[in-house]
Amino acid sequence: MPRPRPARLAALMALLVGGALALAGCTSSSGNDGGNLGFVQGDGSVKTWTPSERSEPVTLTGTAFDGTKVDTSKWRGDVVVVNTWYAGCAPCRKEAPDLASLASSATDGVHYLGINSTDDAGAAQAFQRTFKIPYPSISDKSGSVVATLQGVVPVQAVPTTVVLDAQGRVAARVLGATTKATLAGLVDDVRSGDGTNTAAATS
Known part of the structure; x- marks a missing residue:
């Protein structure tokens, strides 16, 4: 015997509500993230800050996987691109x-830096060799380097890419994998000092 219509309607409503809750679980509000931007999990979304909106300078220090000491305060006056990653991360590999390519062709005045909070030196350096990464990555298993950055701009997805302006202030962020066109556009915008993003639509 067919289920009475009210029961079928109730079952349908339960499915719809459950689906809506499942979709809501893909995003969450992060509260105040330095730019009052709701957190969208790793979708390549771009946020930029104009010079007048930017926070205090950020200094990242640590030891790269090859033993080199890194201190971004030595790069003041230049734009710094910071990327979080780990070897087993599919978007990172993408x-x-x-x-x-961008780092290899970067002109004077632009530096690239990776932060890896997961891998040991063997896995990290294998990744760097595979993809011919020309810039250093800080080993950050303690999480202290990411915590320094997190105090200014949330880094809730891996990968996340942050662009620091010449004063060391956060000027742009990409949550999730970025693209060559998007990141090149952000760097150009920050270097030009206008603080706007013309490449976000290409991500």
């Missing part, structure tokens, strides 16, 4: 060739 964006790695673009990051390597």
Whole structure:
């Protein structure tokens, strides 16, 4: 015997509500993230800050996987691109060739830096060799380097890419994998000092 219509309607409503809750679980509000932007999990979304909106300068220090000491305060006056990653991260592997290409062709005044909070030196350096990454990555298993950055701009997805302006202030952020066109546009915008993003639509 067919189920009475009211029961079928109730079942349908339960499915709809459950689906809506499942979709809501893909995003969450992060509260105050320095730019009052709701957190969208790793979708390549771009946020930029104009010079007047930017926070205090950020200084990131640590030891790269090759033993080199890194201190971004030594790069004041230049734009710094910071990328979080780990070797087993599929989006990280997807964006790695673009990051390597941009870093390899970067002109004076632009530096690239990776932060890896997961891998040991063997796995990290294998990744760097595979993708011919020309810039250093800080080993950050303690999470202290990401915490320094997190105090200014949330880094809730891996990968996340942050662009620091010449004063060391956060000028742009990409949550999730970025693209060559998007990141090149952000760097150009920050270097030009207008603080706007013309490449976000290409992500």
